[in-house]
Amino acid sequence: MLDSKQLYVSTLIGVNWETPDWTQLKTTDKGKWLLERHSMTKRLKLCCAILDVEVLSLHRCDVKTLTESERNLLGYEVCLVREVILSGDNAPWLCARTLVPMSTLTEQEADIAQLGAVPLGQRVFTQANARRDTIEVATVNIDGNILLARRSRLWVNDKPMLVSELFLPRAPMYQEDN
Numbered sequence: 470m471l472d473s474k475q476l477y478v479s480t481l482i483g484v485n486w487e488t489p490d491w492t493q494l495k496t497t498d499k500g501k502w503l504l505e506r507h508s509m510t511k512r513l514k515l516c517c518a519i520l521d522v523e524v525l526s527l528h529r530c531d532v533k534t535l536t537e538s539e540r541n542l543l544g545y546e547v548c549l550v551r552e553v554i555l556s557g558d559n560a561p562w563l564c565a566r567t568l569v570p571m572s573t574l575t576e577q578e579a580d581i582a583q584l585g586a587v588p589l590g591q592r593v594f595t596q597a598n599a600r601r602d603t604i605e606v607a608t609v610n611i612d613g614n615i616l617l618a619r620r621s622r623l624w625v626n627d628k629p630m631l632v633s634e635l636f637l638p639r640a641p642m643y644q645e646d647n
């Protein structure tokens with residue numbers, strides 16, 4: 470894995486998540502990206518011809534490594550960890566890290582462990598009952614770049630997963646015409 474990609478992942482792991490100021494964020498273009506409740510995949514696809522997913526890692530994590538807030542949002546459970554870089558027309562746009570509790574990977578959702586290069590959002594939001602709650606946001610400083618990140622909980626068939634997303638310097642949300 471390239472060093473910069475590893476740095477993005479470790480940055481996401483160490484983020485200090487905060488409850489957003491909805492009324493303020495709703496009025497800004499960047500805020501609208503952060504507060505997107507529907508599919509981020511779909512939103513990003515509107516900004517490019519080709520959206521690529523590179524899976525950096527897919528592994529199980531021990532319950533003991535979950536942070537207190539992760540346990541509060543997901544329960545005390547072994548999770549599958551999926552770490553990806555999303556690129557739009559070859560520019561890295563998003564680093565995403567998703568925790569999927571083993572009890573979510575059952576029945577209809579078993580395939581989520583085998584998505585490969587299929588974007589998670591593309592899989593999840595085809596389901597009518599998919600929903601997102603508890604959106605948190607953060608800013609991080611990477612090499613002098615102030616980058617935005619968010620963490621949100623997704624539900625499919627009433628089973629949760631936790632998605633952390635770091636918007637990389639070339640992401641459309643930082644470009645003026647978006």
Ligand code: VNL
Nearest residue numbers: 509510553565587588589590
């Ligand atoms: C993934 C995660 C895809 C978060 C996303 O779509 C995302 C994935 C843009 O793991 O495939 O926002």
